[in-house]
Amino acid sequence: xxxxxxxxxxxxxxxxxxxxxxxxxxxxxxxxxxxxxxxxxxxxxxxxxxxxxxxxxxxxxxxxxxxxxxxxxxxxxxxxxxxxxxxxxxxxxxxxxxxxxxxxxxxxxxxxxxxxxxxxxxxxxxxxxxxxxxxxxxxxxxxxxxxxxxxxxxxxxxxxxxxxxxxxxxxxxxxxxxxxxxxxxxxxxxxxxxxxxxxxxxxxxxxxxxxxxxxxxxxxxxxxxxxxxxxxxxxxxxxxxxxxxxxxxxxxxxxxxxxxxxxxxxxxxxxxxxxxxxxxxxxxxxxxxxxxxxx
Amino acid sequence: xxxxxxxxxxxxxxxxxxxxxxxxxxxxxxxxxxxxxxxxxxxxxxxxxxxxxxxxxxxxxxxxxxxxxxxxxxxxxxxxxxxxxxxxxxxxxxxxxxxxxxxxxxxxxxxxxxxxxxxxxxxxxxxxxxxxxxxxxxxxxxxxxxxxxxxxxxxxxxxxxxxxxxxxxxxxxxxxxxxxxxxxxxxxxxxxx
Numbered sequence: 001x002x003x004x005x006x007x008x009x010x011x012x013x014x015x016x017x018x019x020x021x022x023x024x025x026x027x028x029x030x031x032x033x034x035x036x037x038x039x040x041x042x043x044x045x046x047x048x049x050x051x052x053x054x055x056x057x058x059x060x061x062x063x064x065x066x067x068x069x070x071x072x073x074x075x076x077x078x079x080x081x082x083x084x085x086x087x088x089x090x091x092x093x094x095x096x097x098x099x100x101x102x103x104x105x106x107x108x109x110x111x112x113x114x115x116x117x118x119x120x121x122x123x124x125x126x127x128x129x130x131x132x133x134x135x136x137x138x139x140x141x142x143x144x145x146x147x148x149x150x151x152x153x154x155x156x157x158x159x160x161x162x163x164x165x166x167x168x169x170x171x172x173x174x175x176x177x178x179x180x181x182x183x184x185x186x187x188x189x190x191x192x193x194x195x196x197x198x199x200x201x202x203x204x205x206x207x208x209x210x211x212x213x214x215x216x217x218x219x220x221x222x223x224x225x226x227x228x229x230x231x232x233x234x235x236x237x238x239x240x241x242x243x244x245x246x247x248x249x250x251x252x253x254x255x256x257x258x259x260x261x262x263x264x265x266x267x268x269x270x271x272x273x274x275x276x277x278x279x280x281x282x283x284x285x286x287x288x289x290x291x292x293x294x295x
Numbered sequence: 296x297x298x299x300x301x302x303x304x305x306x307x308x309x310x311x312x313x314x315x316x317x318x319x320x321x322x323x324x325x326x327x328x329x330x331x332x333x334x335x336x337x338x339x340x341x342x343x344x345x346x347x348x349x350x351x352x353x354x355x356x357x358x359x360x361x362x363x364x365x366x367x368x369x370x371x372x373x374x375x376x377x378x379x380x381x382x383x384x385x386x387x388x389x390x391x392x393x394x395x396x397x398x399x400x401x402x403x404x405x406x407x408x409x410x411x412x413x414x415x416x417x418x419x420x421x422x423x424x425x426x427x428x429x430x431x432x433x434x435x436x437x438x439x440x441x442x443x444x445x446x447x448x449x450x451x452x453x454x455x456x457x458x459x460x461x462x463x464x465x466x467x468x469x470x471x472x473x474x475x476x477x478x479x480x481x482x483x484x485x486x487x488x
Binding site: 051052056241244247262269270 | 375381386389390391415
């Protein structure tokens with residue numbers, strides 16, 4: 001075993017042999033930028049403002065799984081094989097979600113946001129980046145329990161048609177229900193969670209009455225513009241994947257989509273701190289990252 | 296100078312190990328330390344406050360897009376992967392678990408080694424799974440310095456033993472020696488400025 005004395009030797013350890021590795025890495029970064037550009041121009045999906053470390057990890061994973069040797073080979077495959085492009089698109093989009101994810105947030109929704117929403121005769125809620133829809137269904141359940149379902153429309157959007165189709169079906173795997181039920185109870189749920197779905201051996205199907213409240217639509221936060229004026233926007237754990245510039249663009253979109261006094265809900269680790277809109281909101285719940293647009 | 300940051304991966308038995316490690320750091324320790332500790336998804340990271348009382352260097356949860364600064368210890372938030380960007384800022388993701396873990400040590404180590412290349416020190420401590428093994432191999436391959444806790448001195452020997460098996464680390468040491476080594480590297484780095 002080495003003694004700490006030899007630290008110096010280690011510190012002076014050869015840098016020469018590593019230069020080539022570094023150059024290679026730089027080449028890979030440029031190749032990824034090229035690839036993202038090509039994907040945008042061919043398919044219209046723009047990942048150029050995403051976190052580089054995230055994109056690189058996902059691309060490297062795909063290359064390992066599909067046995068692709070380098071990024072230029074990947075690019076050729078993406079541009080020439082539509083089914084493969086669709087696979088990579090799934091890899092690069094964010095599809096991890098849960099019902100009543102972060103129960104503390106849904107508790108705060110009931111306690112701090114619902115009383116404000118109750119003052120409006122009609123409500124529009126925008127769930128941006130809804131993925132497979134678990135959180136949109138969670139919202140529909142809360143609205144039903146709070147007596148707001150009849151006057152509300154939830155617009156749940158994502159740029160990924162594949163996940164939207166799944167969301168629309170409202171069919172979820174049975175094995176997750178135990179966790180979702182726990183989340184629901186922790187979030188201050190008032191009924192029995194099993195009242196909201198019917199189940200068979202493998203899956204649960206969400207009730208038709210919940211589905212009726214949700215309008216599913218394809219909308220891309222990166223490339224599309226405002227589509228409605230709404231009372232409440234939920235966009236949780238989407239913006240963490242974006243770089244600062246793109247975060248700022250999306251916050252501009254949210255700000256112009258919200259009516260005055262409207263409410264913005266971000267993920268529990270997301271903030272407005274690095275955007276131009278930090279002062280455009282008051283804080284309703286700091287821990288759960290709930291903001292109210294100033295008048 | 297070569298080393299600019301330290302990444303540490305730790306799992307079961309981690310609280311005691313970090314208490315020993317961080318309480319021995321001098322107030323002027325300059326290299327930022329970035330930690331993934333495996334915790335439950337609903338943990339509130341209360342232990343960060345507890346450790347702060349035992350430690351002269353500030354310990355905080357890493358915020359997304361936060362710039363990594365000298366003289367601070369950053370900890371991955373529960374239920375998020377912690378990634379380091381080339382511009383030395385943090386990214387968080389809620390991607391699938393890696394090695395059954397979120398945050399995963401491999402995710403931090405792999406992205407950190409890309410961002411810091413040869414200028415990174417990776418440390419694997421006590422734990423009961425094999426998260427961190429690929430990550431430390433990555434750091435080694437990119438020319439960073441690799442340190443693993445001597446398995447028979449760890450509360451859980453599995454994770455350090457697995458890291459040793461995959462990466463042939465530069466050092467295999469008990470906790471007290473690891474911290475001595477890190478302090479020595481930090482001092483020699485500051486002197487040579």
